[in-house]
Amino acid sequence: MSAIKYIKDIFGAVKSLLVGMKHTGYYFTHHKEIITQNYPEEKQQLAERFRGEVVMTHDSNNEHKCTGCTACELACPNGTIKIVTKFEQTPEGKKKKAIDKFVYHLELCTMCNLCVVACPTDAIKMDQAFEHSVFDRSQLTKVLNKPGSKIMEGVE
């Protein structure tokens, strides 16, 4: 019996190997469908929920919606966000808290989206840019509010 199994094994092995070779041979001779892409020239359409980096939205008047409440800073699990606040004089002569710098450490960010969820005023959101390579690590520490930007009217 084992002799029959032995011979059967050999023929079974040859057959299964030929099936595999037929498959790759088919791919080799039908070189039309390519599953990879020439990356820098053709870029893939990214999924809607893809997260590349945190950005702060500014409107055309260079105004953002960040109140400096530090909810995002508290929500961040690995200390990526640091908010530096300052006090501004309002026209009525009152002092009002506002952000001076919204410091974002991209090199520490895990794109967990918790800061965006925590934000009460939807000031920050996730962007799809993912080509973040730089020559120096310090370039990855970003200030998200644009210079000279102000808080939008009516956002508390």
Next chain:
Amino acid sequence: MWSLGNITHSIDGWLNQTFSPALALLIEFVIVGTMAISLFAVLGLVLVFMERKVSAYMQIRVGPNRVGPKGMFQTFADTIKLLLKEGLTPTGSDKFLFNLAPVIAIISAMLLLAPIAFAKDFQMWDLNIGVLYVSAISSVAVISILMAGWSSNNKYSLLGAMRSGAQIVSYELSAGLSILAIVVLVGSLKMSDIVASQETGWWLFKGHIPALIAFVTFIIAATAETNRAPFDLAEAESELTAGFHTEYSGMRFALFFLAEYVNIFIVCAIGATLFLGGWMPFHIGQWTAFNHVMDFIPSSLWFFGKTFFLIFLIMWFRWTFPRLRIDQLLNLEWKYLLPISMFNLLLATAIAIMGWHF
């Protein structure tokens, strides 16, 4: 048939007339050596590019496509990179053996080039034990692998080298026996006799089933002996990083890499010589008209065509089959290939004695 013999004979005659015989011999050595080295360089460039393109096509990718038209100069760029890289020698290594190992690998590959007939009357050394010489020298390569693994002072390297030793020692047997089947049919170990015996048809077709079985066994054993996937346990990049050449960098690594590809070429050239007629054009028995038409294609073209067909076959294996485990590898050899090729040798002998082949 058009032959390169006239050119080589006229060069030989001219050299012997102009210089003393000793000097003429020396110059011929230099010419042959230069040609061998340039063949090595060309083979390294072409085969690496071919492998990358074949693998890409089989995996539905594009492959190298940046340097030059269709990525043609990719291997040149790689060579320049490897030449410029620093060749590190690890502190704890046995420095003498570490530096010697790649040289032995390339020398054993170079020695194997001697008895191969590249075209009609175009052979370096037609010695009367050609096939025996080839199978003897091809086992020297394992020494370089063991040397590299041992001297690296690295457990992965040593493990890879030990596996490679076990593998080459066992697959040598079935490779030898499958070669022997053809030698029995031809009745000679000389390369030129083996090629000449296939004038009425290649052994793969003339030798019936034994030649076919011997061919399949030879291809499997050749794949194993050159340490290629699915038998690449010595390198096994996913488990042993790179096996025996983990610690090598720069040009020493390139020598191992080159030796691997040249060994593939040589093994395929020997396979083509034994089973597919070497430089002999495709002849069918006594069909003189057909045979005459086939003779118009140059013999070197036949040789390289057959060799590259076999190389393609081995690349096809590599990009199709998963790697074997060490116990499966040894099972395959000792339980399947060796008994089959021994039985096959008996069959081939019977056919040769009875004269049943064409």
